[in-house]
Amino acid sequence: xxxxxxxxxxxxxxxxKNKSNMNKKIIRVIAVIAIALTASWNIKQxxxxxxxxxxxxxxxxxxxxxxxxxxxxxxxxENGSGCLCHYWFxxxxxx
Numbered sequence: 001x002x003x004x005x006x007x008x009x010x011x012x013x014x015x016x017k018n019k020s021n022m023n024k025k026i027i028r029v030i031a032v033i034a035i036a037l038t039a040s041w042n043i044k045q046x047x048x049x050x051x052x053x054x055x056x057x058x059x060x061x062x063x064x065x066x067x068x069x070x071x072x073x074x075x076x077x078e079n080g081s082g083c084l085c086h087y088w089f090x091x092x093x094x095x
Contacts, residue, residue, distance in 0.1 A: 072084075072085035072086060074094060074095035075094075075095045076089050076092035076093065076094060076095060077092060077093055077094075077095045078091070078092055078093075079091070079092075079093065080092045080093020080094070081093060
């Protein structure tokens with residue numbers, strides 16, 4: 001009778017151990033699926049709206065390169081008697 005109880009106890013311990021390993025495997029599979037879904041969603045989003053960031057970046061470049069400056073609206077050109085555009089350029093002329 002004691003031997004049967006020990007065998008039953010061993011079987012129960014084995015089942016508990018296998019169940020906990022199975023739970024770990026299930027959690028790992030769920031995590032991999034979640035990461036894959038997140039990555040695919042991000043890729044889809046980046047492909048569906050490709051011009052939003054580039055349009056914004058282009059607007060920033062145009063604003064920075066526009067040269068809208070009250071002190072120097074047209075800039076300076078070579079071969080002149082002087083031009084004041086933030087600094088004095090004696091050999092340039094105003095454009």
